[in-house]
Amino acid sequence: MTIRLIGYSFSGIVMRVIICLKELCIPYELDPPASYKSLKDEDYIANKHPFGKIPVLFDGDFKITESRAICRYLASKYQGKHNDTILIPNNIHKARLVDQFISYELSYYDPPLSKLIYQEKVIKSLNRDQDPEVIKQAHEELAKVLDVFEKLLEGKEYLNGEYSLADLFLCPSTYYVYDAGHSDLWDNRPNVKKWWNRLYNRDAVKKSFEDTKSFWESNPKF
């Protein structure tokens, strides 16, 4: 039975799961909800996500929510089955360092990045005024985080040496912010720049970004 993924492909959070499915060569069907409002319907909350969010993944009868948990599940169950891509190393020490880097992404990288996405993508599309002070602060906060990442990536191709979920998770949001006038944050740091180029050029990542690009071109004011 094919995997069913409920969500919008242009949502950075859903894109994490899409990239993961593509990396592991797992076929899936994307099932976009009727609208963002429908996520708060009683039926959705009872049968899909108790907090009314996307994505939600069905693997046969098994339902799982929350993008990072979904990706961990897909990696645990399917990695190595359709191709050689390993997203969570088998060695315990390496695997838990991947968890550590995922936590860095969650705790330090994502907060300023999300603020920038909100200002640069969401507010703009709602035709409201951006807040330059918030943008400036978030940009500066992210700069400090990327200074740390510059050191973490010294002598490494990816955060944990080899490509893993830790790199995958930050691809969608990075893509959005990089493209929205903040590319200097990554381009001004040699290790970070090379790392982002490597990520950007992975087939699964490229394909997912292309799908999203055509969505935004057809729906600039979504």
Place this chain on the structure above:
Amino acid sequence: MTIRLIGYSASYPTLRVIICLKELGLPYELEPPASYQSLKDEDFIANKHPFGKMPVLFDGDFRITESRAICRYLASKYQGKHNDIILIPKDVHKAGLVDQFISYELSYYDPPLSKLVYQEKFAKKFFNKDPDPEIIKQAHEELAKVLDVYEKLLEGKEYLNGEYSLADLVLCPGTNYVYGAGHSDLWDNRPNVKNWWSRLCNRDANKKSFEEIKSFWENN
């Protein structure tokens, strides 16, 4: 070689790891940093935590940071070795759901909880700031809505994923603080949540850890 844990037992991310170590029957040494300020020293940042945070755990030469990642490591490596406690199920579907519930804790439960922990426990004592009643009120209301969802999630279950797991453990320290700081109604007014919190409070590892913290606060 004994596990070395760098952190303050009163800081609830460190307390998460302490509870995990106790649950798994693992001996460890707690090493409090000289001060919060020392976390920003060049040496700490270079050799302990690149973002200047705690806790940090050393298992022999292996170093790992970030409390939930540390707990996952300890469970993966040691669960079942010293006792029967299983924190991450072996079955891939059950383990996936434990990850899902850890994500609910991170995304929905912890944000209002941590605001209340800061306002009620740390603001005045450590930072000489008066608690902000508006923030407390908003966080209390936000946490109430989250606990309404947890009330349904716990229907017919003793723990979030049926059996006790990391998903329950990770929220114990912060809950203990906020429950004891005048917000117990949030848990006590919801029958499933109340029973679940009672069960958690009565676990040996939690009881011991909460006792240790109590004496910290009484002396400071």
